[in-house]
Amino acid sequence: MAAQRRRRRMKKRTRRQLQGWGAVVGAGAVVWLAVHWAAVWPVLVAVLAVAVAGGAGWGLWRAHRVAVGRDRQWRAQEEAKARELSMAEVDVLSWQEFETYIAALCRRDGCTKVFVSGRSGDLGADVIGYLADGRKLVIQCKKYAPHRSVSSHDMQKFVGTARPEHGADVALFVTTGHSFTKDALGLAMRQDIVALHRDLLGAWVKGAHLAALLPLNGSGGGTKRRPSN
Template sequence: MTTAMVAVYFEVAETVINNLLSRHREELEANGLRVLRGAELQKFKELTLSSCRESYPQPRSGMALWPRRAVLNVAMLLRDSEVARQVRTYLLDMEYMARTAPVDNSAYSPADSLDGHIDRSITHILGTAVVPMFNALIENSGEHRKELIALRQDIQRVERRLCHHHTRLRRLEGPRKDRPLAGVMAAIDAMNGSEFEEHIAGLLRRDGCTDVVVRGGHGDRGVDITGRTPDGRPVVVQCKRFAPHNSVTSPDVQKFLGAAKVLHKADVALYVATCPFTRDALNISAEGGVTAVHRGLLEAWSAGTALNALG
């Protein structure tokens, strides 16, 4: 959009937009605003403005081009524009909806995946904000009517593709016998530490363990969960809810190994993490009799696959 188009959209004088540009140039440029000058401006004039010299004022020293993000930035800065107030209200409503939307922490609910939520949010924004904005611009910007109509059609095609993609995503995320349920790790990543420990305790009980007790917190003596395997052997578990890009290191495993074997005299020791293990950590685990339940193994276990160490 040009500065004139932005002014038309917000129903203010062009000088108001120019004053905003002067006062908040750095912020607007960070959000995509671009000012054409020199040869770049001349080329733009030749390609875009040559057919409308009489109806469109020809820029002399420079021309500002506003992407959608910069236009929304203007809505945050304008005080005396009813359109800007409506845009701000809409953005605040969207932030509230995103912040207060209920989160399903169940590891067995693929329908509400992160990708699906993003698809629905983008589709909603396109249909209720972007397309109406183009409609208003088309009505008030005759010199670029064809280009704006083409852009609106492109956006509407994207909206239709997102709807189609969301339908396919729900179908693909459905349970199948040959793979774990999709969305398992997304649900686990959304848990806090206590919820994660309870989730692991639930998996132990599901697989036949008894006397399962969550001991996470102060005074846990180096383990988070204790219990007994289905055949009665003592089992201890360390739960680490790390970011997926982190890794469990050798010192982490060594510390747990001492607590599991010396303090608790456990026959089965599980180190369960939402991230990978380093090679040294895996070697220490194997040598010390600790089962390293890494992110991939945790996903399969949560989706129903039995853990061999408990058999």
């Protein structure tokens, strides 16, 4: 019991000492501020101003980021709508008219000696021409419903003829379908075939240049270069 009383007395004494020192330090701080207030207050004001400006700047930056994100999302949605509107005209074409239309896009983008096979048994070469830099371009056109995908079987047939049969420097498979299957796209990548699905075709229809589209699916560069003649 005596030991407990001693410990309680020591705790009380320590607490009173801490309170005393706290009061001394607080009083000293008040005195110091009173003496040096003229020099201190501009610093305090400056710190407060910087804090307020920083908070406002962060808020503006954050609002800007949100606005930019929304603007990008809106633009992407509008571009998708525009592509679909342009594709609506393509969707009503027959497969023969579609091949002729693709040939016209090639000529628009500077291709030369462009012609449409327009017959069965063309071994996958629906449109043939030469790019502006002289490379031979061979195109397979598939006029599919918008919801359809190009299968690996379709891609295999084109791979087997585009270069071996037609000597293509650039082999392009273009479709009005929404996509290529995973296997078809993988084959295109491995065999250096440019695969243009519906969205990329829509961009081409809207005015994107063929040269800008060639690298987007498959490397599409070709390994040979032929002079135009």
